[in-house]
Amino acid sequence: MNLNSSNKTIKIGDIFTPTQWGEFAIKEFCIFDDWLKGATVFDPTMGEGHLLEALILYGLKKNYTVSRLPTHNLFGNEINSKYHQTSIAKFKDQFGLNMSNNFTNEDILKLKPQQYDIILGNPPWQNFVDLPITYKEDVKDYFIRYDLVENKKDLLLGGSRIDIAALVIQVSIHNFLKDNGNSFFFMPLSLLLNDGANQHFRKYKIDSTVFAPKKIFDFNSTKVFKNVSTRYGLVHFKKNESPEFPLSYFRLENEKWTSYFAYPAFNKTDPLSISKEKEVDSLKNFSPIVINKESTPRQGINTCGANSVFFFDHKEDISEDNCLLNGKFELPNRFVYPLLTSKNFKENGLIPYKWVLLPYRKDGKPLEQMEIDQYPTLKNYLLSHKEALEKRKGTMISSWINKGYWWVMLGVGPYNFFPYKIVWEAYGKKTFNPIIVSNKWQANQSLQAFIPLKDMTEAETVIHQLKNPLIENYLLSLKMEGTMNWAQPGKIKKFIKFREPSLTLFG
Ligand SMILES: C[S@@+](CC[C@H](N)C(=O)[O-])C[C@H]1O[C@@H](n2cnc3c(N)ncnc32)[C@H](O)[C@@H]1O
Known part of the structure; x- marks a missing residue:
């Protein structure tokens, strides 16, 4: 694991x-007193x-001399x-040190541990x-060594959303903190509050060394760091202690610290729920929504940056088989689907406001070149955007492009064509309002998420269970309302249990 010196x-x-925020941490956690004591x-x-x-400035304010x-x-x-x-020059100039x-x-x-x-x-x-x-090349091995990887293969291909903050905190506690020592970090709260890659950090364990989050200050909308849009806070971790929930959680609301409790709702490594109650018992008693694995909740279609190629604002049918999109592109009707927009969740009755071109078969596989060739308008339209589509970046899309399928998108599979979808707005909302739509309707990237289903009775049962107010309350407890992480599939999956596949018996 050599890191090169150009770093x-x-x-x-x-x-x-x-x-001043350094001084806040120093005061809240009595760091100054401990420092004075040696x-x-x-x-x-x-x-x-x-x-x-900040420690020196804090001392000077208390009338100590340097x-x-x-x-x-x-x-x-x-x-x-x-x-x-x-920093060396500053300590010299400012304090003569x-x-x-x-x-x-x-x-x-x-750095050598100390x-x-x-x-x-x-x-x-x-x-x-x-x-x-x-x-990235230099640090890959460290993520693996510190067991922070969601998916080793994904990391090796360069595409994990794990935050390097998780690695630096773990290395710092493991290599530089005395046994039973206290550490305090200003950090992105995604490590504690988000699903996905950062889940691994919430094992709160490095090899056999455990560490426990003890207290969290959530700065909420206060601009401690300029031009940073992620949620951040100040967190106390203690080495060689196992986490005990609920934790004390303080949130800066209207310039006042409001006190909450924080705990993982279901499993220990779940994102922390933030609540005024010490424990939400009712969630533990929630009976899971049982569905087949093929109905796994998922995000909508991802064009990988090519919305302008695949999405349209206007559609006019010019014959049974063909339509005119945005007033200028003639394309076969069979590959054009209505795309859900925010408006559809506000209105009764579904009127399409956007459309998506899906050059796919109904089994969810992308059309083969031979199939595209059978539809000259489709072929010409795609060819006219070939260069832009081939330039799309990202590990997964590149692997399709390299295989010659430059017209694909991500998030398209057989599930897009199931007879029913339960769809909800997953991004930037404060309420959880799932609706049932028929198979033609498609969900848009991370804005919407859906559960694909094959049977209307099952769709009605599942939507009824999803509308249990406990689910919206749980989402609100994650304090992600209004953010991109409001009701993404991972959060809803917690309420779901997959049906065991039925076994076929022979003989
Ligand atoms: C968010 S800034 C915080 C700096 C300082 N602790 C503060 O609070 O003002 C993070 C710092 O970590 C440094 N950094 C990034 N990766 C590092 C690494 N692997 N080892 C040491 N420092 C690193 C960056 O250059 C940057 O100065």
């Missing part, structure tokens, strides 16, 4: 904590040293040489998939 100019998640404090990814600086503060017990590390030098023996300039993943009493940090926040390509 010293790398910039990953270089957004620094304003010192505790060593380490920032593993220190940037320009704002958090350590010389009376135990500055020799402040330690930090930073990967980027420029930021490292800036020579910190060159205390501040190292290394990748924290590679034990500190307290970690006060703010790791880089970035999904693995968005890391610089060369650095």
Whole structure:
């Protein structure tokens, strides 16, 4: 696991904590008092040293002089040489301190382990998939070694949504925190509150070392970090303790900290639910919605950035077989489907406002070239966009393109053509309103999610169960209303149990 030295100019998640928020952490967790009593404090990814600086500023405000503060017990590390030098210069200029023996300039993943009493940090926040390509290669093995990978194959192909913040926190606690030590991190709350890749972090375990989240401050809409749209907070983790739920959860609402309880609703690694109640018993008693595996909830069609090729705002039938899309493209009717829009969830009666071209067979497989050739208008339309479609990026779409199927989309399979779909708005909403639509209707990317079903009676039973107010309450408890993560399929899956496939007996 060699990291190359050119990484010293790398910039990953270089957004620094304003010192007043550093002071907030110091005050809330009594870090200053412990430091005065002799505790060593380490920032593993220190940037320009704002958090350590905040400790000194906090002391000065309490009328200590710099010389009376135990500055020799402040330690930090930073990967980027420029930021490292800036921090050394700053401590010299501002406080007259020579910190060159205390501040190292290394990748924290590679730095020789050492034990500190307290970690006060703010790791880089970035999904693995968005890391610089060369650095991705360097850190892959660490994600695997620290057991943070949702899907090893996905990671090896470069496409995991696990956040490097999870890795840096785990490495920091494992390699740099004393047994039973306390660590405090400003961090993306997705590690605690989102489904998906970050679930692995919520094992709260590194090899045989456990660690426990103890207290969470959710900054909610307060702009602690400029130009950051993800949800973030400040979290206390203690080493060598197993998590005990509920946790204390404080949320900054209208400039006041409101107190909640946080706990995983079903399984230990589930995203934390946030509630005024200590425990939502009723959820534990919820009887699961039983469906077949083929009806797994899923997101809508994903054009991988080619909406302008596949989606249309206007359709006119010009014959039984053909239609005119957007007033200019003649295409075979059989491949054009109504696409759900937000309006459809507000109105009674379904009127199409958008359409999607699906060059697919009813078994969910993309048309073969030979089949496309049978429809000259379709062939010409696709050919006129061939270049743009072939340029689409992403591991999964590229693998189709490389096999010659440059007209495919993601999220299309037999389920798109099941007779019924229960569809709901999964993105940016505050209410959970599933509706039943017939097979022609298609769901749009992550905006909508659906359960495909083959039988109307089953669809009516399932929608009735989905409308149980407990489900909407659970979604609200995740505090994701209004975000892209409102009611994505993973959240609804928690309420579902798959029917055992029936066995065929022979003999
Ligand atoms: C979010 S900033 C926080 C900096 C500082 N802790 C603060 O709160 O102001 C994260 C810092 O981590 C640094 N960094 C990123 N990856 C790192 C790594 N693998 N090892 C050490 N530092 C790293 C970045 O250069 C950046 O300065």
